[in-house]
Amino acid sequence: MQGFAETDQQLMAAGQWRDPVTKLIWMRCSIGQSWSGSTCTGDPLIFHDSKDAENAIKKLNAAGGFAGKTNWRLPQIKELVTIRKCSQGWRKIGDINLPERERRNFGQDHELEMTKIPKGGKVPKNCTVHSTAPTLDTHIFPNTPPNGEYWSNSFSWQPIGYQYKAWHVAFGSGFVARTINYTDYQGLARAVRER
Structure with a gap:
């Protein structure tokens, strides 16, 4: 027996959003907030590393999930970056305040900083x-903290210090970066699912 497909309008009313490009379904609220039927309420939970964020989502799924779904997970960085929206566009290399001789190493002024x-x-x-x-x-994504930094489940190996670094997005500036996992860093989480 096949389940019925929810419309985008039904998903939005249930605190979810289907990305029309990636087809991923996102929780509209941060982990720790509640969906009131029209907005996100309360404060998001703060996680000191991506594993804590991942475990919180696993606990959510084990307790019955959200909106009747139990396949929520922490997004990969390549997924998390897709929900960024820059009201003034992306930063270009020419926007970086560097001396001309150093700027040449970054590329042309009109190119995006990648x-x-x-x-x-x-x-x-x-x-x-x-x-x-x-x-x-x-x-x-209503009531998202203006300077919230969100964990992903993507890691990179850092040869200096031999540590894994977890990728995150700082939604205050749209900045994509990585940080040492298991530090005093504080991040938030937003869950995603395929269907």
Whole structure:
């Protein structure tokens, strides 16, 4: 027996959003917030590393999930970057305040400043200055903290210090970066599912 497919409108009313490009379904609220039927309420939980965020989502699934679904997970960085929205566009190399001789190493002024992410190629590194924070669509993701930094489940090996670094997005500026996991860093989480 096949389950019925929910419309985008039904998903939105249930605190979920289907990305029309990736087809991923996102929780509209951060982990720790509650869906009231029209907005996200309460404060998001703070996680000191991506594993804690991942475990919180596993506990959510084990307790019955959200909106009747129990296949929520922490997104990969290549997925998390797709929900960024820069009101003033992406930062270009010419926006970086560097001496001319150093700027030549970065590329042409009109080119976007890019960063390489695991399994995702290169993506714009962050939004231009003066982009509205948070750098995502607040009609889709209401009450997202303006400077929230969100964990992904993607890691890179850092040869210096021999540590894994977890990738995250700082939605205050749309900045994509990695940080040492298991530190005093504080991040938030947003869950995603395939169907």
